[in-house]
Amino acid sequence: MSTEPTKLAFDDGWQYAPAPESTDHFSIDEQYGLFINGEFVAPEEGRYFETINPATEDTISSVALASKADVDRAVKAARKAYNGKWSKMSGADRGKYIFRIARILQERAREFATVESLDGGKPIRESRDIDIPLAAAHFFYYAGWADKLEYAFPGRTPASLGVAGQVIPWNFPLLMAAWKIAPALACGNTVVLKPAETTPLTALKLAEVIRDAGLPPGVVNIVTGAGETGAAIVNHPDVNKVAFTGSTEVGRLIQRSIAGTGKKYTLELGGKAANVIFADAAIDQAVEGIVNGIFFNQGHVCCAGSRLLVQESVADEVISKLKERMETLIVGDPLDKNTDIGAINSASQLETIQSYLKVGQDEGAVMYQSSCNVPDRGYWCRPTIFTGASQSNRIVQEEIFGPVLAIQTFRTLEEGLTKANNTPYGLSGGVWTDKGAKIFKMTQKIRAGVVWANTFNKFDPTSPFGGYKESGVGREGGLHGLDAYLKLEV
Ligand code: NAP
Ligand code: MG
Numbered sequence: 285m286s287t288e289p290t291k292l293a294f295d296d297g298w299q300y301a302p303a304p305e306s307t308d309h310f311s312i313d314e315q316y317g318l319f320i321n322g323e324f325v326a327p328e329e330g331r332y333f334e335t336i337n338p339a340t341e342d343t344i345s346s347v348a349l350a351s352k353a354d355v356d357r358a359v360k361a362a363r364k365a366y367n368g369k370w371s372k373m374s375g376a377d378r379g380k381y382i383f384r385i386a387r388i389l390q391e392r393a394r395e396f397a398t399v400e401s402l403d404g405g406k407p408i409r410e411s412r413d414i415d416i417p418l419a420a421a422h423f424f425y426y427a428g429w430a431d432k433l434e435y436a437f438p439g440r441t442p443a444s445l446g447v448a449g450q451v452i453p454w455n456f457p458l459l460m461a462a463w464k465i466a467p468a469l470a471c472g473n474t475v476v477l478k479p480a481e482t483t484p485l486t487a488l489k490l491a492e493v494i495r496d497a498g499l500p501p502g503v504v505n506i507v508t509g510a511g512e513t514g515a516a517i518v519n520h521p522d523v524n525k526v527a528f529t530g531s532t533e534v535g536r537l538i539q540r541s542i543a544g545t546g547k548k549y550t551l552e553l554g555g556k557a558a559n560v561i562f563a564d565a566a567i568d569q570a571v572e573g574i575v576n577g578i579f580f581n582q583g584h585v586c587c588a589g590s591r592l593l594v595q596e597s598v599a600d601e602v603i604s605k606l607k608e609r610m611e612t613l614i615v616g617d618p619l620d621k622n623t624d625i626g627a628i629n630s631a632s633q634l635e636t637i638q639s640y641l642k643v644g645q646d647e648g649a650v651m652y653q654s655s656c657n658v659p660d661r662g663y664w665c666r667p668t669i670f671t672g673a674s675q676s677n678r679i680v681q682e683e684i685f686g687p688v689l690a691i692q693t694f695r696t697l698e699e700g701l702t703k704a705n706n707t708p709y710g711l712s713g714g715v716w717t718d719k720g721a722k723i724f725k726m727t728q729k730i731r732a733g734v735v736w737a738n739t740f741n742k743f744d745p746t747s748p749f750g751g752y753k754e755s756g757v758g759r760e761g762g763l764h765g766l767d768a769y770l771k772l773e774v
Pocket of ligand 2: 335336337338402403404482483484
């Protein structure tokens with residue numbers, strides 16, 4: 285038998301033929317207003333901003349910039365809908381509306397997936413197979429709870445909170461909207477939601493779905509804008525619950541600004557998860573898990589496996605297999621079904637990632653990037669790893685939010701565990717080993733909201749999600765996700 289490594293098809297310059305998703309099966313309006321009280325309305329100050337396609341830098345559409353007065357209009361509409369029909373409606377009837385949203389999303393799934401990839405830069409394979417189906421699954425899941433709330437919390441009387449103010453980021457635009465809106469509605473609250481500035485389009489299309497599902501006007505309001513719009517929602521005195529997903533920095537600001545107001549809140553913030561690979565792990569599967577953990581969605585994932593802790597005796601093998609695998613990853617057109625890594629979401633995020641590439645090298649770690657070509661226009665980053673990183677390095681401690689992996693080694697389980705826990709974050713983690721006992725020990729001791737064993741980045745609406753330490757406060761998803769939108773009276 286030959287001991288020569290297998291020659292990959294790519295070694296001969298072989299390429300996949302382009303397989304782009306078509307864009308002729310839907311339309312995007314040239315301009316979008318704010319979705320307030322069941323209709324699209326113009327912003328009071330008449331200001332709009334552009335949303336671009338980060339893979340081409342072309343403008344896709346122009347979107348309303350909501351002022352404080354617009355946010356006030358939206359909160360008033362939400363309050364009126366809450367006091368009117370919605371809080372008095374039976375759970376079974378609320379459930380019917382939420383099921384309808386889920387079904388329309390499924391019917392329009394191809395359109396939503398394509399728009400998500402156009403507006404945010406993520407590969408169509410992910411939007412199609414992960415973001416959109418999971419968003420629909422969240423609506424289905426919480427629709428099912430709407431008439432069963434008293435069984436969810438036996439011995440307690442669940443009561444809705446009122447108006448929920450929700451602010452979401454750009455990495456999973458529709459999915460984050462679903463995470464926030466579905467449980468809020470199931471529990472009888474009304475909503476004012478702000479999508480991120482760079483990815484407003486699927487939230488606006490969701491507004492169309494909500495209108496077409498016949499929800500009473502004002503139950504869901506969607507206001508687009510920048511950080512100030514988010515702050516206006518969070519600080520509005522008539523908002524009863526704040527749900528935020530985004531950076532730890534803004535999460536801190538929000539926590540400070542609502543302290544003492546009695547508003548209930550959940551914060552889903554940053555992460556710096558470690559994938560811990562033991563020598564007895566199935567190495568090929570682990571390498572696939574690392575790739576999925578950090579290169580999935582360009583590393584724009586709060587629970588990304590952005591650190592790799594590999595047991596010393598297999599470090600060379602893991603790193604060499606990882607480099608080989610990185611060479612096969614295709615970076616490019618997000619609409620192409622062959623693409624593994626799409627565009628970085630914005631110029632400013634690319635700048636942040638590039639500054640960390642410099643920081644890593646200045647700190648003395650060794651950088652390796654795959655040799656693939658990237659398009660001339662748009663925002664791109666090749667998959668990158670740093671070897672020889674040490675625990676105090678900024679690339680080990682700080683969230684980069686790009687396709688950049690910091691690699692360290694360990695000898696004993698205790699050392700691996702200590703290193704895994706030694707960051708300010710605690711959102712997620714991964715363990716790769718053949719031994720059940722090690723899985724139990726590690727999963728109990730890694731201080732993170734989710735720990736995956738022999739897999740990574742798997743999501744389900746029934747499973748709670750949320751962080752320890754600087755990764756946030758509270759849980760979303762599953763039964764825990766209902767608690768965040770209810771008063772539980774005894
Ligand atoms: P960000 O700057 O915190 O933005 C998140 C959202 O908050 C955006 O809609 C943003 O509006 C808005 N915002 C900005 N300043 C605000 C303020 N003062 N008050 C209220 N809202 C404000 O975060 P990002 O850079 O867009 O997103 C990446 C971060 O999100 C990463 O740190 C990542 O870890 C985290 N994240 C966490 C989770 C989780 O579940 N834990 C999930 C996804 C992402 P603009 O976009 O218009 O500025
Ligand atoms: Mg965009």
